[in-house]
Amino acid sequence: MPTKQTDGTSARARLLAAAGELFYEEGVHTVGIDRVIERAGVAKATLYSAFGCKDELIRAYLKARHAATQERMMRGLVRFDTPRDRLIGVFEVQSLSFTDPGFRGCAFVGASAEASSGTAVQEATADYRAWVQSLFRDLAVEAGVADPATLARQLVILYDGAGISAWIDRDPTAAIASVSLATAVVDAAIAAGRSAGQRS
Amino acid sequence: MPTKQTDGTSARARLLAAAGELFYEEGVHTVGIDRVIERAGVAKATLYSAFGCKDELIRAYLKARHAATQERMMRGLVRFDTPRDRLIGVFEVQSLSFTDPGFRGCAFVGASAEASSGTAVQEATADYRAWVQSLFRDLAVEAGVADPATLARQLVILYDGAGISAWIDRDPTAAIASVSLATAVVDAAIAAGRSAGQRS
DNA sequence: ACCTGAACAGACAGGTCTGTCTGGAGACCG
DNA sequence: CGGTCTCCAGACAGACCTGTCTGTTCAGGT
Numbered sequence: 001m002p003t004k005q006t007d008g009t010s011a012r013a014r015l016l017a018a019a020g021e022l023f024y025e026e027g028v029h030t031v032g033i034d035r036v037i038e039r040a041g042v043a044k045a046t047l048y049s050a051f052g053c054k055d056e057l058i059r060a061y062l063k064a065r066h067a068a069t070q071e072r073m074m075r076g077l078v079r080f081d082t083p084r085d086r087l088i089g090v091f092e093v094q095s096l097s098f099t100d101p102g103f104r105g106c107a108f109v110g111a112s113a114e115a116s117s118g119t120a121v122q123e124a125t126a127d128y129r130a131w132v133q134s135l136f137r138d139l140a141v142e143a144g145v146a147d148p149a150t151l152a153r154q155l156v157i158l159y160d161g162a163g164i165s166a167w168i169d170r171d172p173t174a175a176i177a178s179v180s181l182a183t184a185v186v187d188a189a190i191a192a193g194r195s196a197g198q199r200s
Numbered sequence: 201m202p203t204k205q206t207d208g209t210s211a212r213a214r215l216l217a218a219a220g221e222l223f224y225e226e227g228v229h230t231v232g233i234d235r236v237i238e239r240a241g242v243a244k245a246t247l248y249s250a251f252g253c254k255d256e257l258i259r260a261y262l263k264a265r266h267a268a269t270q271e272r273m274m275r276g277l278v279r280f281d282t283p284r285d286r287l288i289g290v291f292e293v294q295s296l297s298f299t300d301p302g303f304r305g306c307a308f309v310g311a312s313a314e315a316s317s318g319t320a321v322q323e324a325t326a327d328y329r330a331w332v333q334s335l336f337r338d339l340a341v342e343a344g345v346a347d348p349a350t351l352a353r354q355l356v357i358l359y360d361g362a363g364i365s366a367w368i369d370r371d372p373t374a375a376i377a378s379v380s381l382a383t384a385v386v387d388a389a390i391a392a393g394r395s396a397g398q399r400s
Numbered sequence: 401a402c403c404t405g406a407a408c409a410g411a412c413a414g415g416t417c418t419g420t421c422t423g424g425a426g427a428c429c430g
Numbered sequence: 431c432g433g434t435c436t437c438c439a440g441a442c443a444g445a446c447c448t449g450t451c452t453g454t455t456c457a458g459g460t
Contacts, residue, residue: 011407026316029229032447043408048449105313112368113305113313116226129369153365153377160368161361165353168312168360169329177353184388185381211437232417243438248419401460408455417446425438430431 012050014040019061024107028058028121029114055120058111062124065107070131083142084190087155090135091162091182095175098166105167106160132156143186145193151185158182212250214240219261224307228258228321229314255320258311262324265307270331283342284390287355290335291362291382295375298366305367306360332356343386345393351386358382 009017018040022031033054037044051057076093080086097103104110108125115121136155140148162178165171209217218239222231233254237244251257276293280286297303304310308325315321336355340348362378365371 027314029314030316033449034447041408044410044449045451046407049406054448104316109309109364109368110313113310114227114229116230116304125368150377150380153374154381157361157365157374157378157381158357159361160364161357161359164309164360164364165357168309168325174353174357177350178357180350181354181357181385184385188384233419234417241438244419244440245421246437249436254418404457404459406455406457409453410451411453412451413449415447417444419443421440421442423439423441425436427434427436429434 011040011042011046015042015047015050015057016060016064018042019057020064023058023061024065024104024110025102027114028061028111055118058115058118059120059124062108062111062121062128066124066128066131069128073135083139083144084186087136087139087143087186088179088182090139090155091159091175091179094159094162095166095172095179098172098175103167103172106163109160109164132159140189143190143193145189147189151189154185155182158185211240211242211246215242215247215250215257216260216264218242219257220264223258223261223311224265224304225302227314228261228311255318258315258318259320259324262308262311262321262328266324266328266331269328273335283339283344284386287336287339287343287386288379288382290339290355291359291375291379294359294362295366295372295379298372298375303367303372306363309360309363332359340389343390343393345389347389351389354385355382358385 015036018036019031022035022039033044033047036057037047040047047057051060073090073093076096077086077089080089108128111121112125133152133156136152136159137148140151140155145151158178158181162174165174165177215236218236219231222235222239233244233247236257237247240247247257251260273290273293276296277286277289280289308328311321312325333352333356336352336359337348340351340355345351358378358381362374365374365377
């Protein structure tokens with residue numbers, strides 16, 4: 001049980017919060033342990049007793065990022081009524097973060113680019129990618145398209161591309177292009193699914 | 201004039217070749233100067249007299265990468281006859297690199313993710329992005345679509361997404377999805393352009 | 401009142417990185 | 431044949447990074 005908190009939160013939570021900000025803003029490789037513990041107001045020994053090594057702190061950071069993204073997406077999608085609207089809504093929810101002044105692109109893309117070795121990053125990234133893939137696939141199945149797997153793969157590409165363009169070009173209006181693109185692709189797939197359904 | 205080459209090439213060229221391999225494979229931040237000069241068979245002082253600092257070596261690496269990509273794309277596009285086929289052909293040429301065992305994603309995405317600060321990376325990346333953008337825009341104008349700028353922005357997103365998916369998921373078959381996606385988008389834009397042309 | 405245990409502060413070792421500097425070897429030119 | 435120029439080899443300084451370790455402080459349980 002944690003005691004002696006400076007504020008109400010545990011040392012582990014403060015470390016995770018500090019790591020979340022610094023790692024995302026400046027990169028997991030660039031930011032050293034000292035910066036993290038300084039911002040968290042925590043002793044170095046506490047960090048190492050809580051996480052073991054830096055790699056595990058990075059893993060925890062990515063897991064938290066994954067959970068937060070998932071949560072935000074699910075919360076953002078409830079306002080859409082049909083599977084078709086939810087498929088397109090994924091891109092609208094994604095694009096909300098583009099206008100955030102602290103937006104620095106996809107955390108998993110950044111971490112993967114920095115840490116070529118390191119199983120922690122690879123595993124956390126694989127988990128995240130599997131979730132994105134299944135999010136699109138489940139919605140595509142719900143929408144009744146002819147080939148949900150193919151549509152999901154295409155939408156993942158769109159999702160990745162929107163994030164990269166918005167980040168690298170510092171251009172939040174990539175959202176407009178990605179939403180219109182997604183709308184066209186989804187509607188075409190649904191139309192094809194309907195005609196295939198009629199035929200069979 | 202350079203003398204005392206180990207082989208026929210100049211020290212600068214050997215440095216650039218070594219940096220090109222190592223930076224792309226393992227990242228500009230991860231790879232140290234010592235690794236580069238060791239592979240190039242060159243003294244440290246020679247590197248610093250040729251490039252000044254590591255940042256300029258990275259800039260030269262990205263410029264070379266940019267030139268090579270541009271060259272490969274132009275050479276790959278000549279076999280396509282119409283602007284429509286060339287627009288789609290961009291994705292086919294891009295996807296050729298996906299199956300390369302050494303494929304590690306877009307070098308500019310990687311470098312940008314690693315080096316948050318550093319004007320060299322930002323400038324070289326901006327140059328590259330401008331080229332990709334203009335490649336699509338010029339072809340879209342040639343193809344006579346109604347709104348070349350919008351189509352170009354959408355295709356850039358597709359281009360980015362295909363590269364990211366192929367890299368992060370280690371899945372070269374992203375090429376299939378991106379080419380079919382590009383075909384649909386381009387043909388829809390051309391059809392819209394034709395009907396708009398008829399109307400006016 | 402005492403003990404346990406978590407947390408803080410910071411020194412420390414061992415390694416890596418960039419960038420500079422010295423010394424020497426070989427090639428070309430006058 | 432001497433001067434100059436390019437290059438190699440490697441030591442070096444100064445900074446930074448990870449991870450360990452010591453000592454202290456403080457809260458809570460018994």
